[in-house]
Amino acid sequence: MTSTVEVTDLCRSFKTSTGLLWRSHRTTEAVRDLSFSVERGELFGLLGPNGAGKTTTIKMLITLLLPTSGVARVLGIDVARDPQAVRSRIGYVFGGERGLYERLSAADNLRYFAELYGVSPRSQRTRIAELLELVDLSGREKERVEGFSRGMRQRLHIARGLLHDPEVLFLDEPTIGIDPVGARQLRELVVRLREAGKTILLTTHYMLEADLLCDRIAVIDKGQLLALGTPTELKSSVDIGQVIEVETFGLPQTAIDRIETLDGVRTVTASVRGHLQLLVVQGHPGAEVTGSVLAAVDDQVVHRVLTREPTLEDAYVALVGGS
Amino acid sequence: MSAARIVFIGGLLSYRALFNWLNPWIFIPTLVLLPIFQILLFAFMGRQANLESDQFFVIGNAVQSASTPCLWGMTSAIAGERSSRTLGLLLASPAPRVATFVGRAIPVIANAWIVSLISFAVGAWLLRVDLPPSRWPAIAVLVLVGSVSCTGLALVLAAISLRVRDTATLANSMYGVLLIFCGVNVPLAALPGWMPAVSAWLPLTRTIEATREVAAGASLGHVGGLVLHELALTSGYLLLGICILRYFEASSRAKATLEVV
Ligand SMILES: Nc1ncnc2c1ncn2[C@@H]1O[C@H](COP(=O)(O)OP(=O)(O)OP(=O)(O)O)[C@@H](O)[C@H]1O
Ligand SMILES: [Mg+2]
Numbered sequence: 001m002t003s004t005v006e007v008t009d010l011c012r013s014f015k016t017s018t019g020l021l022w023r024s025h026r027t028t029e030a031v032r033d034l035s036f037s038v039e040r041g042e043l044f045g046l047l048g049p050n051g052a053g054k055t056t057t058i059k060m061l062i063t064l065l066l067p068t069s070g071v072a073r074v075l076g077i078d079v080a081r082d083p084q085a086v087r088s089r090i091g092y093v094f095g096g097e098r099g100l101y102e103r104l105s106a107a108d109n110l111r112y113f114a115e116l117y118g119v120s121p122r123s124q125r126t127r128i129a130e131l132l133e134l135v136d137l138s139g140r141e142k143e144r145v146e147g148f149s150r151g152m153r154q155r156l157h158i159a160r161g162l163l164h165d166p167e168v169l170f171l172d173e174p175t176i177g178i179d180p181v182g183a184r185q186l187r188e189l190v191v192r193l194r195e196a197g198k199t200i201l202l203t204t205h206y207m208l209e210a211d212l213l214c215d216r217i218a219v220i221d222k223g224q225l226l227a228l229g230t231p232t233e234l235k236s237s238v239d240i241g242q243v244i245e246v247e248t249f250g251l252p253q254t255a256i257d258r259i260e261t262l263d264g265v266r267t268v269t270a271s272v273r274g275h276l277q278l279l280v281v282q283g284h285p286g287a288e289v290t291g292s293v294l295a296a297v298d299d300q301v302v303h304r305v306l307t308r309e310p311t312l313e314d315a316y317v318a319l320v321g322g323s
Numbered sequence: 324m325s326a327a328r329i330v331f332i333g334g335l336l337s338y339r340a341l342f343n344w345l346n347p348w349i350f351i352p353t354l355v356l357l358p359i360f361q362i363l364l365f366a367f368m369g370r371q372a373n374l375e376s377d378q379f380f381v382i383g384n385a386v387q388s389a390s391t392p393c394l395w396g397m398t399s400a401i402a403g404e405r406s407s408r409t410l411g412l413l414l415a416s417p418a419p420r421v422a423t424f425v426g427r428a429i430p431v432i433a434n435a436w437i438v439s440l441i442s443f444a445v446g447a448w449l450l451r452v453d454l455p456p457s458r459w460p461a462i463a464v465l466v467l468v469g470s471v472s473c474t475g476l477a478l479v480l481a482a483i484s485l486r487v488r489d490t491a492t493l494a495n496s497m498y499g500v501l502l503i504f505c506g507v508n509v510p511l512a513a514l515p516g517w518m519p520a521v522s523a524w525l526p527l528t529r530t531i532e533a534t535r536e537v538a539a540g541a542s543l544g545h546v547g548g549l550v551l552h553e554l555a556l557t558s559g560y561l562l563l564g565i566c567i568l569r570y571f572e573a574s575s576r577a578k579a580t581l582e583v584v
Contacts, residue, residue: 064575098407
C-alpha cells in the first residue's frame with residue numbers, strides 16, 4: 001500500500017532576472033531535497049516561515065509546477081509524468097480574497113468550475129446546493145462575489161475545491177485573514193472533511209490551528225525539512241521543558257540577569273505589556289525551575305505567575321529560530 | 324459531451340465573468356456610439372475631399388467595428404484570468420484547454436456581429452445610403468464572417484497577452500493596424516508599396532472587399548472565393564493561437580510563468 005502523497009528528494013529552483021539592459025540572473029532554491037509522505041485519511045500540516053517553500057511544494061503536487069529534480073506522487077501517480085490523471089482526483093484551495101470571478105454570482109462561480117471538472121450536468125445542481133449548505137452560504141448564492149466578505153470568499157473557495165469530490169485536498173493557508181469565529185468554523189469544516197475520509201495537506205501560520213488539526217506536521221525552512229512528527233513529538237523533540245510566565249512590574253535588569261544564570265533555565269525573555277513586564281522563562285527538559293525563579297524575584301513585584309507546558313509555537317520558534 | 328458543455332456553457336459564463344464591457348454604460352458608448360462616430364467622421368471627410376462614396380465608408384467602418392469587441396473581448400476573456408487570479412485554478416483543472424479557451428470565442432463572435440450590424444444599419448440610415456432589402460441577408464452573413472475572422476486574430480493576441488501581462492497595448496495597436504491596412508477607408512490600391520502585402524495576411528481585408536461587391540449587386544456565390552480565403556486565414560490564426568496557448572502552458576510548468584494564483 002503506497003502513501004497518498006509521496007515526496008522524494010524533491011527540489012525546485014526558480015531563475016529570476018532583473019534589470020532591463022544589464023540583466024542579472026539569480027537562482028532561488030525554493031525547495032531542496034524535501035521528502036515526506038502523507039498517508040490515506042491523514043491530515044498533514046506543512047509549517048514554515050514566509051518563503052520556506054510551502055506553496056511551491058503544493059504547486060508541484062497539484063501539477064502547476066514541474067520539480068527541478070526528485071519525484072512527487074499523488075495517489076501513486078507521478079505528478080510530472082501524468083498531470084492529467086492527478087488533476088481530476090485532487091482539490092486545491094488557497095487562502096485570500098482572490099481567485100474568484102468577481103462579477104459572477106457564487107452559484108455561477110461554482111457552476112463554471114463544475115463544468116471544468118466535468119461534474120455531470122444531472123448532479124451539478126444538487127452538488128452545488130449541498131456544498132453551499134456545507135460552507136454556510138445557502139441563500140447568498142445568487143449574489144455577486146464582489147460583495148462577499150473575506151470569510152465568505154474563503155468558504156466559497158472551499159466549496160469550489162470540493163465540487164468534484166476529490167480524494168486529496170491541498171489547503172494553502174485557508175484561514176488567513178479570517179476572524180476568530182470564522183476561522184473556528186473553517187477548522188470545524190476541515191475536521192468534518194477529514195472525518196469524511198479525505199486526505200488533507202494543510203499549510204498555516206497559526207500554530208494553535210496546526211496543533212488542533214494535524215495528525216502529523218512537517219516543519220520546513222529555506223526549502224528543507226527541519227522536523228517531522230506528531231504535534232506531541234515535535235513539542236518533546238525540541239530542547240525545552242516547562243515554561244514559566246511571570247507578570248511583574250519594576251523588575252531590575254540585575255534580577256533578570258540573575259534568573260538567566262539559574263540552574264535549569266534555558267532562556268529568559270522580558271517584554272513590556274502595558275504597565276506590566278512579562279518575563280517568559282523556558283526551562284531545560286525535566287528541570288523544575290518555578291521555585292528558584294520566584295525566589296529570585298521579590299514577592300512585592302509579582303503580579304501573576306503561570307506555568308505551562310511548551311506549546312507547538314515554542315517548539316516551532318526553537319526549530320526555525322535556531323536554523 | 325463535457326467538452327461541448329465547456330465550449331458553450333463555460334464559454335458564456337467566463338465571458339460574462341471577464342469582459343466587463345457588457346454593462347450598458349460601457350457597451351453603448353464604446354461599442355455602439357464610437358463606431359457610428361467613426362463612420363460619420365470618415366464619410367464627411369470623404370465628402371470634403373471628393374473621395375469614394377458614403378457607402379464605401381459605411382461598409383469599411385461598419386465591418387471594421389467588429390474589431391473592438393473582438394480584440395478587447397477575446398483578450399479580456401483569456402488574459403483576464405490573470406488579473407482575477409484564476410489562471411492557476413484553471414490550469415490545475417483537468418478541463419480540455421482547447422474547449423475552454425476556444426469556447427470563449429463564441430460569445431465574442433456573437434457580440435461583434437451584433438455591434439457590426441448595428442453600426443452598419445445606423446450608419447446607412449444616417450447617411451441615407453440606399454441598399455435594396457434583398458442585399459441585407461448576404462451582408463449580414465459577410466459581417467458574421469468578418470467577426471469570426473477578426474476573432475481568430477484576437478485569439479493569437481489574447482494568447483500573447485496572457486504571457487506579456489498587458490491586454491491594452493496589443494489590442495489597441497492591432498485596432499489601428501486593421502483600420503489602416505484592411506481597406507477600411509483607403510482602397511488597397513491606394514496604399515503605398517509594401518502595405519497591401521500586409522493587408523493580404525490580415526482578417527477583414529477580404530470581408531470588406533466582398534461586402535462592397537455584394538452591396539454593389541454581386542451574389543454571395545460570386546464572392547465565395549474571397550469568403551473561403553478569409554475563413555482559411557481564420558483557421559490559421561485559430562491554430563496559431565491554440566499552439567501559443569499550449570506552448571505557454573507547457574513552458575509555464577518549467578519556468579513558472581503562468582501559475583500565479
Ligand atoms: N514564480 C516564482 N518565481 C521566482 N521565485 C519564486 C516564485 N515562486 C516562489 N518563489 C520563491 O521561492 C521561495 C519559496 O516561496 P513559497 O511561496 O513557496 O513560500 P511559502 O512557504 O509558501 O511562503 P508563505 O508562508 O509566505 O506563503 C521564495 O523565496 C519565493 O520568493
Ligand atoms: Mg505560501
